[in-house]
Structures are given as structure tokens and as C-alpha cells.
Amino acid sequence: MHTVWKGSISFGLVNIPVKLHAATENKDIKLRQLHKTCHTPISYKKVCEGCQKEVKDEDIVKAYEYAKNKFVVLDREELENLRKENQDKTVEIIDFVQLTEIDPIYFERTYFLSPDATGAKAYTLLRHTLEQSGKIGVAKITIRSKEQLAIVRVYQHALVMETIHYPDEVRNVRDVPNIPEEDTVGPKELKTALMLVDQLTTAFKPEKYTDDYRTALMALIEAKKSNRTVTPNEKHAPPDNVTDLMSALQASLDKTKKPAPRKRASKAKKNA
Known part of the structure; x- marks a missing residue:
């Protein structure tokens, strides 16, 4: 199974070397786009809307659009330095809570956690602790330069980590249109x-x-x-x-x- 991340889990003073593996896979059937006449695959080019010319990767910069057509340009060096500052390779368990306290709307993606060669005993200890307490661990992890909120729980005989959305990423249900408020059911x-x-x-x-x-x-x-x-x-x-x-x-x-x-x-x- 492919390793997507390598680091450690920490809770209190206990440190467990682990590897992260994607627990699910997308089975959607991918369809290619072809030219109807000759069935040649269609390719896409990066074109500047202002110059109407194809742009090479080295001529592209990243920016944040804070208003319509107004951008803050971010240098690659700045982004790289920021990424290094937040590249802690630790799943830090902050709290322990009941799984039923977290609504499924927060869940995003599931990963299997496997122990490194020296972490088997501590891994088993955490697994038994979660099983006996009936709790899950709330943690933080940085994956691909993004700090994620996550939970660590037991699935069958393994530990799994599930990334979850931050509260401000879940839209307000009051903004959903046409939800009936009156009780019209007999x-x-x-x-x-x-x-x-x-x-x-x-x-x-x-x-x-x-x-x-x-x-x-x-x-x-x-x-x-x-x-x-x-x-x-x-x-x-x-x-x-x-x-x-x-x-x-x-x-x-x-x-x-x-x-x-x-x-x-x-x-x-x-x-x-």
C-alpha cells in the first residue's frame, strides 16, 4: 500500500512513528475528450487572457484575488518559507472526545495509520487506550502544505486518521433556500x-x-x-x-x- 505521509503521532509524552496510507480509492470511470472527426485526444494550453499567448510554467506566479481583478502576488520563495515553517511531521492529538459528538458533515477523507518498525508497542497502546475509553483523538496534521484538523480512531484492528473540516468551512444551514419551517405533516x-x-x-x-x-x-x-x-x-x-x-x-x-x-x-x- 502506497505511503502518502511519514511522521509520528504524539499524545502527551508518547511518540509513535507512523506511516499514512489512503484508506479509500476513487472508482469513477474517467472518460477522455477526443476530437469528434479524428478521435485524437484534446490537449489544453495555458493562455494569458491579456496577451492571448501561451504561457510557460516558469512565467506563472500565484496570487490571491481579494477583489474583482485585484490581486496580491505571492512569491514562490515566500510560499516555500511559509510551508517549511508549518511542515511539522507530527499528528498531535490535542483532545479526546466521543465520536458521536462530531456530525458526519465534518468528515473529509480517511487514511490508515501503520506503525514504523520501532513504533509497534506504542501503536498498540494507543489502539487499546482508544478501545477501552471509547474515545477518539482530535488532532492537527500538515499534509501538502495545508494544516488539517483530524481525528484518530480505531477501525477493526487498525488506527485510522480522518481529516475533518474546520467549523468555518461548513456552510450555515440557515443559508439553504426553501427549507420548510412550518409543520405540515399529519x-x-x-x-x-x-x-x-x-x-x-x-x-x-x-x-x-x-x-x-x-x-x-x-x-x-x-x-x-x-x-x-x-x-x-x-x-x-x-x-x-x-x-x-x-x-x-x-x-x-x-x-x-x-x-x-x-x-x-x-x-x-x-x-x-
Whole structure:
């Protein structure tokens, strides 16, 4: 597994040499853009809007646009010095909290943490400590010149680190348009909806869920590679429009109801 970062975890005076590995991968199918006429891949050039000329990498500087068409230019040396000042290779655990206290909206990306050769015992100690306490560690880490807020927790038999957003990166829910404030749902509708939730409640089994679009797209690609005809999958046909909320709930309930078990015939009837 590829190492994306190497450093240490610290909590109190305990220091654990660790490596960071991406815990998830993007399985999206990447499609290239081609010229329709000759099927040659399209390339992109960096062009200056003012000069209308192609610009080389060495002629490009970075800047912050603080107002429309007004920029503060930042030299590469300045950015490099700032990066070095904040390049601490330590996951510093600041606090310990309950996982349930952090809303999932804060979570960003997950990494596996593996111990370096000399850190196995301290790694195991932290893992057991988190398991026994039922807590997670809130930490800070710098990855690719960006200081990240993160949490350290136990996943199966390993430690994982999940980067999380800072509070000012989460937008205010009050800015979301058209959220209804008045309670317009009747008690009968709510009761039926709760019955539907109860019927659909099950244990979470992640292997049960698949990316149907990606599977269908790969099937289409493979079929076109071998010049086969592709037909749409009828089982994914969109449902009929149901405008009445109560009718939709009742239809959903009827769909999820398990068939009643057939009664066994009595012995007397069987022997008749």
C-alpha cells in the first residue's frame, strides 16, 4: 500500500512513528475528450487572457484575488518559507472526545495509520487506550502544505486518521433556500412513514450496496469494444409518478410487506 505521509503521532509524552496510507480509492470511470472527426485526444494550453499567448510554467506566479481583478502576488520563495515553517511531521492529538459528538458533515477523507518498525508497542497502546475509553483523538496534521484538523480512531484492528473540516468551512444551514419551517405533516402520514422505516430497517452490510451506474457504464464500454448491441436494463425503469404523499407511503409499505406464511393443513383434514 502506497505511503502518502511519514511522521509520528504524539499524545502527551508518547511518540509513535507512523506511516499514512489512503484508506479509500476513487472508482469513477474517467472518460477522455477526443476530437469528434479524428478521435485524437484534446490537449489544453495555458493562455494569458491579456496577451492571448501561451504561457510557460516558469512565467506563472500565484496570487490571491481579494477583489474583482485585484490581486496580491505571492512569491514562490515566500510560499516555500511559509510551508517549511508549518511542515511539522507530527499528528498531535490535542483532545479526546466521543465520536458521536462530531456530525458526519465534518468528515473529509480517511487514511490508515501503520506503525514504523520501532513504533509497534506504542501503536498498540494507543489502539487499546482508544478501545477501552471509547474515545477518539482530535488532532492537527500538515499534509501538502495545508494544516488539517483530524481525528484518530480505531477501525477493526487498525488506527485510522480522518481529516475533518474546520467549523468555518461548513456552510450555515440557515443559508439553504426553501427549507420548510412550518409543520405540515399529519400524524397519520408520520405514523405510516415510521412503519415504513421499521420494515426497511436492517443490519448495515456494506457489500450489499453497489454502484449500478459504474457497472452499467463498464458493460457498455466492453460491449462497444467487441461491437455488441447494448440494450437498457428494464429492472431499473423509473417508477410511476405518485403525487399523493399518503398514497406513496402506503404503496411503499405494501411493496415491502413480507408474504404471510401458508398455514399447514390439519392432520384430520390431511387424513380425510
